[in-house]
Amino acid sequence: MKRFLGILVFVVMVLSVFAGPNHLVIFHMNDTHGHVWGTEDGGGFARAATLINQAREEVAKEGGAVLFLHAGDVNTGIPESDQLDAVPDFLALHYMGLDAMSLGNHEFDKPFEVLEKQYEVAQFPFLGANFVNEKRGGPVFEPYIIKDYGDFSVGIIGLVTEQTKVLEPIYLGENTIVDAEETLNMYLPIVQEKADVVIVLAHLGYHADGGRPNLSVEFTTSDELAENVSGVDIIIDGHSHTLLETPVVINNVIVAQAGDNAENIGRIDLWIDDGRIVDWRGEVIPLTSDIPEDPFIKMFTDAFYQLGSEALNEVVGVTKVYLDGERAHVRSDETNLSNLIADGMIWKTGADVALMNGGGIRASIEAGEITYRDILTVLPFGNTLYVLELTGKDIMDVLNYAATIPDGQGAKLHVAGLTAEIKGGKATNVKINGKPIDLNKTYKVVTNNYVAAGGDGYTMLAGKPGYDTYFRDADSLREYIAHLGTIEDYTSQERLIELDQVK
Structure with missing residues (x-):
């Protein structure tokens, strides 16, 4: 018996030594702006759900995991969603298994009570390390989360564009948006202590190719963040509605953004060994009409669509x-x-x-x-x-x-x-x-x-x-x-x- 146990321990040790790296798939969306529902031409949350669920099944067989993130601006764009305060959007993302979202500037289009209601409906973290209360200090929502996958862990820090102070100032109240880069530098050592992989989930905008807005407020972009800050592995971005068909690498940081209006979904595959990313690939997948719509997501979002249509009256x-x-x-x-x-x-x-x-x-x-x-x-x-x-x-x-x-x-x-x-x-x-x-x-x-x-x-x-x-x-x-x-x-x-x- 002792000999058998010894052999078993030896086999386990050998397998652990020769086991391949861990596989993590990250799906990401941004700036969906009420576009829960697809059309006959494609798009929509139900098609995105199909791809995410397929990947979960496939990756689970090899012992990997799927992480699903949204880089902000769920709100504002389609009347059937707007009339219902984007409740269909947040419920759909909840049932799609969203792990976290960063706050976008359009999350502040309506009174703060609406955002609080959306948070209750969503039941997933709203991240915004630099969205702080001026009176009591500190972030209003969670600044970061840690996802523990057993052999490795992922830290996700949320950042909101400082442009919000000019674009949507009406409902900020006693809250404000402080400098994104300074905030990241404050939280980064904390998260690095707890996580192997560090992701910044940002609603900042990508302007490495030009087109930087001329605004009466200092603001940070995702490409600037990647250039200036060390210790970040990936930036999942939104706000500029940029379609990066493959992620770009700036200062060894992977930067990704997936367009807008739920027309696409981004996918990044990571292979992680001993807490380090040893390989990766990334792409943006168009949500074309030939992708079947997840029946559950379609069923209940269609019901909300009817409610939203009635709300137009x-x-x-x-x-x-x-x-x-x-x-x-x-x-x-x-x-x-x-x-x-x-x-x-x-x-x-x-x-x-x-x-x-x-x-x-x-x-x-x-x-x-x-x-x-x-x-x-x-x-x-x-x-x-x-x-x-x-x-x-x-x-x-x-x-x-x-x-x-x-x-x-x-x-x-x-x-x-x-x-x-x-x-x-x-x-x-x-x-x-x-x-x-x-x-x-x-x-x-x-x-x-x-x-x-x-x-x-x-x-x-x-x-x-x-x-x-x-x-x-x-x-x-x-x-x-x-x-x-x-x-x-x-x-x-x-x-x-x-x-x-x-x-």
Whole structure:
């Protein structure tokens, strides 16, 4: 018997010596923005679930493991999700076995109580080491987690973009976002003591190829983090909606991001031996239509879709007057509806001036109850509010172009926060919030992302400093109407007074 036990111990020792490295598969998504549901062309959480479950079965046979991560911005993008505070998204991710997510800036689109509700629904960690409470100090949610896989362990540190302080400041309250790199350097030694592999789950944005936003706040990008900080193995990133078809390596750090809108899922395979990554490979997998949808995830998310569709009929306000969005009218004159839309853009963003193209207004709203469906009919394009930093001279360039636009064109300009007289194809007597325009002053100007990119001929705006809030224009109008409650009347007074009509 003793001889048998001795042989058995010897065999176990030999097997342990010659055993291969441990296999860990990491799946990752980011910036899904309400796109729980796929289409006939592909995409969606149910197809992602199929790939994750298949990998779990395959890897389990060899004694490996699967880690599933989300790099933030679950919220905001699809009405059926938005109406339900992204509960379908978080429940689906829960049942898909998500291990953790980092907080994205759009997790702060709604009051903090909504985020707390989402946390309760999700039942997985919300990571944000640099999302802290200013009064009591320390992170609001978990700064990091440790996943123990027996032969090795993985530490995951969450980071939130500092841009949130400019992009979504309304609901931060007594909380704030502090420097991501400094925070990482504070937590990294702690996590390194506990884990063999260190992952930063970040919603920072990747800008190694350019396109860095010009914002009035200092912020960190994932490529900068990889360049500047030692001791991190992998950065799973979001925020810039970048599709890195294969991960890039910066300063020996693997950096990955998987596009947006649940159109793809990233996969990184690690082979870990004696606590070290000895090999890896990575890719982004398009969620094509030929991937079958997981029946359970599809079944209950479809039920939520029906609920969300019903929510589109929810009454958000009442108008006692007809709100005029007729094509011929908004392409020739200012109307009460165009003024309402522009005013709501300022209300939502706190800008000095709002610019709206008449071609973006597609319908009127009859007197009576206003539903979200009505609002989506008025603003159907899914455009987002884009905030620009423009000098007074820049604004004059916009107005002088607008002064040349004949009636009937979609570029017809509607404004808020600004008045001007148009004569002889030029803007004169321009005032911003009642004061004469200062050509050297920089103003905060909100428009939609289409116009900001130079659409409808506003090419002078393309490339100007600014940022996309990712607030949908329809949601801005909905919230403004809800804020007003009952619209007894609304002004259609001209703000751009045409002293001679351009025909």
